[in-house]
Amino acid sequence: MAYQISATKLQTYHRCPQAYYFRYELGLKTPGFFGNAKLGTALHQALAQAYRDWHYLDPVPPLDWVSSCWRRCSNNLSPNQAEEGQEILENYYYQFIAGETVMARPLAVEGLIKGRLLVNNLEFKVSGRYDRLDFLGDGLELIDYKSTKEVKLPKPDEIDLQIGLYYIALEQRYQSCLQQLSLLYLRTGEKIVFEASSEHKQQVETVIGELAWRLRTDEEWEPKTGEQCEACSFNRYCAAVQDQPEPLPQTANAPRQMQLSLNL
Structure with missing residues (x-):
């Protein structure tokens, strides 16, 4: 049975192996996030429709086309949210569509990609979601829309x-x-580009190799302390942070009795 791994899981493990253990091995819950999630979801859906459903017989769609996509995706929003979203998409249109000679058809929009990786005789199923995939001259560009109000870049290692x-x-x-x-970033119109290379692939293989070793040997998932501890949802159970950590809740999964096996 292949072990499921995603970018979020891999980043959590890299940030702190013990936090990974609490969340993904023991199944402890994290508190939900609050915010303008409905507006962000509607913006993603409208852009997906705009690129996926355009007929591409004309070089560039009119603003009315993007607005019609927004109307179909904004039914469940408040009037203020619908107005705000319309303004965001209009700014997007004039910055990223109207000035183009031709709006290129994406390879795919709003999808899930999957792959498999064999590390230390263990099979991992890697997966990730994307908002848009575009063809470039000699490769692919993966585009991730962000609807946050501020530009907050992830840490370089993550x-x-x-x-x-x-x-x-x-x-x-x-x-x-x-x-x-x-x-x-949809609200500000900023586009931050990160170049990709085979070195990134090798780095992931190394980190997954460390994870595979822990899964096979049941070694301690030692904590990695730092600034991330303050915001960690599991710090109350962590002996590296608390002098008297709380006991794990009864809802925690039992530790694995048998770790991974390779599909033959």
């Missing part, structure tokens, strides 16, 4: 892991390498 995971999955799915990962 974005490197995300790039490496997508690199592996895209190479297997499309036989084409990831050339760049772009974060596109």
Whole structure:
């Protein structure tokens, strides 16, 4: 049975192996996030429709086309949210569509990519979601829309892991390498581009190798202390942070009795 791994899981493990153990091995719950999630979801859906459903017989769609996509996706929003979303998409249109000679058809929108990786005789199933995949001259661009109000860049080591995971999955799915990962902040119109290379793939293979070793040997999932501890959802159970950590809740999964096996 292949072990499921995603960019979020890999970044959590890299940040702190014990936090990974609490969340993914013991199944402890994390508190939900609050925010303007409905507006962000609607913006993602409208852009997916705009690129996926355009007929591409004309070089560039009119603003009315993007607005019609927004109307279909904003039914469950408040009037203020619908107005705000319309303004965000209009700004996007004039910055990223109207000035183009031709709006290129994406390879795919709003999808899930999967791949497999064999490390230390264990099989991992890697997966990740994307908002848009575009063809470039000699590779692929993965575009991730961000609807946050401020531009908040991920830490370099964490974005490197995300790039490496997508690199592996895209190479297997499309036989084409990831050339760049772009974060596109919808509210500000900023597009941050990260170049991808085979070195990112090698880095992910190394980190997954460390994870595989722990899964096979049942070694201690030691904590990695740092600034992340303050915001960690599991710090009350952590002896590295608390002098008297709380006992694990009864809802915690039992530790694995048998770890992974390789599909033959």
